């Protein structure tokens with residue numbers, strides 16, 4: 176198969192795991208990696224067998240290795256948290272163009288938080304009274320809205336904006352632009368989304384245009400450390416290790432008493448560590464939201 180603009184290559188991973196990890200693995204594969212997953216029904220025994228299909232637009236040995244490392248690191252982390260044996264993964268390359276659109280079948284319009292619907296571009300959706308709709312094509316970027324951390328963060332955004340709409344918002348690690356677009360639809364004055372992945376920036380810009388939000392939301396590839404200005408709310412759904420390095424930037428960019436919402440954090444040690452580090456840097460921890468093993472944390476800046 177040739178790799179043209181419309182085609183993707185696929186790799187499949189066969190995962191043998193302790194069934195305890197099923198929900199967390201499926202959640203991660205579908206929500207974060209944009210994969211589709213099926214359970215192998217013809218295999219007997221106590222272990223669970225999952226087949227997953229990951230799309231890959233520009234396949235090089237390097238990008239393939241990155242995908243593999245990302246999944247393998249996550250599975251190792253999960254096995255440690257749940258104290259079960261590490262899942263076994265075997266990889267296979269699929270070179271059949273039909274696969275490139277199969278995952279879309281599973282992506283249907285859904286309510287990500289009260290009053291906000293996510294609808295993929297290829298599904299017709301008519302908004303009901305009082306509903307706001309984000310139309311999107313996630314492409315290769317993270318953020319279809321299926322992952323718990325995205326909906327938890329949007330719950331906070333909705334609450335904060337219901338209180339006060341006059342908010343300048345920074346969305347760090349914008350991915351598809353989903354959090355920033357949600358904030359814009361809930362009435363934010365201005366949103367800046369940034370991402371260190373150029374493909375995410377391209378996809379987010381496309382989605383912002385698709386939703387006619389260009390006058391409210393900008394998207395940039397600029398690193399966090401180079402962002403100027405002041406914001407009333409910063410949201411960052413990234414990962415624990417990256418968030419820990421961002422304390423100074425968040426502190427410099429937030430107005431006094433500004434809101435900070437952090438997610439991509441696992442309940443337990445990661446959550447405790449984030450609270451310890453941020454409360455040690457002039458932030459007051461105010462509220463936590465949790466779904467399954469994931470948390471989103473709300474802080475306000477005190478000094």
Ligand SMILES: C[S@@+](CC[C@H](N)C(=O)[O-])C[C@H]1O[C@@H](n2cnc3c(N)ncnc32)[C@H](O)[C@@H]1O
Nearest residue numbers: 317318325348349350369370371372375412413
């Ligand atoms: C888990 S995704 C979140 C996507 C979306 N905001 C959501 O909530 O669904 C994390 C995003 O952060 C981006 N990212 C990771 N580290 C970053 C950094 N240091 N600066 C900016 N973006 C970063 C990744 O490229 C990815 O798009």
